[in-house]
Amino acid sequence: MTTESQTKELFRRAEAVCFDVDSTVIKEEGIDELAKFCGVGDAVTEMTRKAMGGSMTFKTALTERLSIIRCSREQVNKLITDHPPQLTPGIRELVDRLHQRNIKVFLISGGFRCIVEHVATQLNIPLHHVYANRLKFYFNGEYAGFDESQPTAESGGKGKVISMLKEQYGFKTVVMIGDGATDLEACPPASAFIGFGGNVTRPQVKDRSSWYVTSFGELLKELEKI
Template sequence: MAALAQTKELFRNANAVCFDVDSTVIKEEGIDELAKFCGVGDAVAEMTRQAMGGSVSFRAALSERLSIIRCSREQVKKLITDHPPQLTPGIKELVDRLHQRGVKVFLISGGFHCIVEHVAAQLGIPSHHAYANRLKFYFNGEYAGFDESQPTAESGGKGKVVAHLKSNYGLQRVVMVGDGTTDMEACPPADAFIGFGGNVVRHQVKERCTWYVTSFTELVKELEKT
């Protein structure tokens, strides 16, 4: 109980809150939606489950999934236009409340920057506060790979982003919120982790984190205590 109280206190007094995007800030997994749009949904969804469960390295899973999808620049644009990412209920109010309190909000995603920046814009989060993987395309728009230098392209990458944020912004109290093992592994360097199960429940996350919520309303209510 002491650990739960401490996590809640850190959240109420955070300098910054970092959110995972897929299945946390938005209802779906961006890479799975892209795969379905490109006609290879089933094969890629199974790899996503393995990656989120921690049974394969994130970089390997990302590379394998993208090599199956092989999306063009035009397909990515059309996906965002025809099937824009769906925000999880309550996230807009939560981000607004955090901003009102002067708390910095960041998005840290193993998904794709072209989708994440669209989500950031919907939530009023500056684009430079969004960290995600970047797809590469040839001049003709065909798939050319992904930027492997991005920290979010590897296991443990979200923790590297948090460490970078703490150093660059001088942040003392950073909270990470997410549904997967890659989010939980970002604490430390994050000072606290909140597991989120509003879209999908990852049992290893639910069992191991000190505070697990299924609605962003719970976090809004916690802020109202101060």
């Protein structure tokens, strides 16, 4: 495991920075918001807590939560229109600064592509830099499951995406930033992991992070040292 000073150094000279989305780049958990919108909030929030704590596999938790929600295409579209995801303070400035330094930025999420693409557009992140789960709908718009072939549908999926990026782009130094157990387990193959507690603190992530921050301002400040 890297020390805090090594993690900071790796962050400053990273070729790519990968962000988790729910409770990191945005303030909320997308799946919980969708559940609330569909009237099954409490049942799903409890399952999200278990999944984020690492007490059930990600795919099991995702399958079970979606089978409770059973959202239609129309409900998803209405959620994004009526309750667009709220960006975490400081993320826009941080992503802008990373882009200015020609550091590639990726969003790797266990959430849904339709929501994550909306976030990417707000942050000027190219859509081909988005890795997330895809909801499936029947021709009449009713829920038809999710694309189980996406790496982000599995436990360990974020690590698979990072391995893929390293191979595809030839990156040597990739940093993962996130709040949950699925983000922590992406290092390795990520060169370093930065725990983020600006929206929610998960004790097992905080305890195992060599560098744990509670605002994106701390990361911006570190970039200024270059």
